[in-house]
Amino acid sequence: AQSVAQPEDQVNVAEGNPLTVKCTYSVSGNPYLFWYVQYPNRGLQFLLKYITGDNLVKGSYGFEAEFNKSQTSFHLKKPSALVSDSALYFCAVGYSTLTFGKGTMLLVSP
Amino acid sequence: DAMVIQNPRYQVTQFGKPVTLSCSQTLNHNVMYWYQQKSSQAPKLLFHYYDKDFNNEADTPDNFQSRRPNTSFCFLDIRSPGLGDAAMYLCATSTRQGALSEQYFGPGTRLTVT
Known part of the structure; x- marks a missing residue:
């Protein structure tokens, strides 16, 4: 069975500082890895995905994620956080269907 | 804009009273999914359609059914809602x-069971 762990319920960061939202997974082989973001009263929106190739994946809104096979991690990063990045972030993993993590609330303070 | 629409956004039903949630899409995608998301939990896949082919997750309760009459629409039927079925229900599509x-x-439909 595949599983995803997002160990932090909430991440707080000041605007302009770098941010990291952590994700680790448990699934055999080389699954597809995704990050989605959910703003209040909106559906989940696709941010980026890792299929194969370069371990650093770039996505929407300046976000990127680093795939680390040995640590089975896929952490989301951004060099300089914006207040407007405040939202709920979901990591997901799978082959045929996706298994989502429980989400991490990112709060960026002015 | 092409999009995925869920109606209603908020639904209140009584314990045991059947309820139907609807989803429509203008993206013309082949695949439609229904997820259940309880408070502070991960979205959990209930089932999905690839065109007309229905795929039920092994642990989806029999109380949950789905219909896809055409490419654009998909419905989630809860035959006898229990208090534990109160959740956000998310519809999604993919190519x-x-x-x-x-x-x-x-955007999801938040279901309340009274």
């Missing part, structure tokens, strides 16, 4: 089956 394609989500 093809399999996790390779990103999914496009609707």
Whole structure:
């Protein structure tokens, strides 16, 4: 069975500082890895995905994620956080269907 | 704009009273998904359609059914809602089956069971 762990319920960061939202997974082989973001009263929106190739994946809104096979991690990063990045972030993993993590609330303070 | 629409956004039903949630899409995607998301938990896949082919997750309760009369519409029927079925229900679409394609989500329907 595949599983995803997002160990932090909430991440707080000041605007302009770098941010990291952590994700680790448990699934055999080389699954597809995704990050989605959910703003209040909106559906989940696709941010980026890792299929194969370069371990650093770039996505929407300046976000990127680093795939680390040995640590089975896929952490989301951004060099300089914006207040407007405040939202709920979901990591997901799978082959045929996706298994989502429980989400991490990112709060960026002015 | 092409999108995934869910109606209603908020639904209140009584314990044991059947309820139907609807999802429509203008993206013309082949695959439609229904997820259940309880408070502070991960979205959990209930089932999905690839065209007319229905795929039920092994642990989805029999109380949950789905219909897809055409490409654009998909319905979630809860035959006898219990208090434990109160949740946000998310509809999503993708261009093809399999996790390779990103999914496009609707805003969700929040179901309350009284």
